[in-house]
Amino acid sequence: MLKMENDSKLPMTKKELMEVLKINKPHTINKLIKQFKELDMMSEDKVELYGKQHKAFFVNEKYCFRKDVIKKASTKKTAKVFMNNIKELYAEDKIKPADLGFVYSIVPFVNYHHNLLTANPYEMDASKDKYLTVSDISEALGMHSKEVAKKLSSIKWDGMSVFTRIKRGRDTIIKANPLIVFRQEGYPPASMYAEFIINKK
Template identity: 30%
Template structure:
């Protein structure tokens, strides 16, 4: 700001007035644009859950869970509520608690034995704790993996956080094919969660060092990622990534530069930065944005139908 001296013409008294310089005006204008863009992104993406990247890396390395089960852990984490303790209640968006008796159906596990083996490991490792007895027990989820609310300063400084957009991840998990079967096996989606530790916090590109500015590192080649995930051909990984879609829009984008190929993750599904993703990134996923807009436009009618049904008028 700049100081400007003014004189009252009636009294002759002088006083100082602080006014915005052109730089101040430009800075405020950019900040306003940034906030508006951030609000637009938040409106489109909806609620999100924080995930600790260090815990995800530990889960990836944990051999006591299968790939299917690790994906189910990531899916269940999107149902945590806001809380300041070590555990948060699992509940649906309408506030209905997820009870033990609901869990098998929610996870779409058809075999009782598979479900209870998985559930007992969750209890054993204290990822879930029960409040109550029997099938009506309420379930609480450890904040070691997922939480909602304000992140600690240490986690923010260490860039140990990534946002998972709840509804998009749930739709990926629960989407069905034309025959009414689960479209993606949990193990098919597992690769998305394996990618999280590589997501650069500025660009959403899978990078050699995801925690430093993009200008100080480089994106991982598709061929390097293929080796990382035990595949002999990068084309196999490419096909695997491009086959995963949210309502016909890509979850991964393959960026080609000369003879090199890189991978970017959809910022409407996961995003690390506290600022909104720039247009240069979101433009690649325009189909997702259009899908989210159309989904939002359909919400008022859907809410009305749900209200009428719940009140017995339909």
């Protein structure tokens, strides 16, 4: 159930959802909710709290869940998003909804071993990893390569880049900041995000 804070008792209202998503027009939020429902990503229902009925929005746990709620989740097949850091990222002045959408669209490509973006993120043999270039990401997301390159270099959080580029031979491959998204158990070790801290501005 969507709530404004983890310890909130009441569900998030449509007005609060608009505020969080930085949406000003009711038409826009209604259209977005309709699309999410059609994609089976969100549902709307009534819940009874404190003797009253409240409308509530629910995210389909097939796509997004808290691990403490669903214990059976396999880390190798899912990616952990650090919610407080994502909230801070979205609160940055220059971050737009489309930027956050881009970050989430990258999540399926984050590799288990090293947080590099690969075509086979669940591959347990690191020697078989198929690294993605900007062109590969552009093709996978249906975006122009210049737009992808701009997103990769411009999305910042707390003075750090959310993505960094690494030269590998003739190609440039991409790494996602593990303090934002991480596929392994627990908190990422410092060695995984050292380059992001070093380049922090």
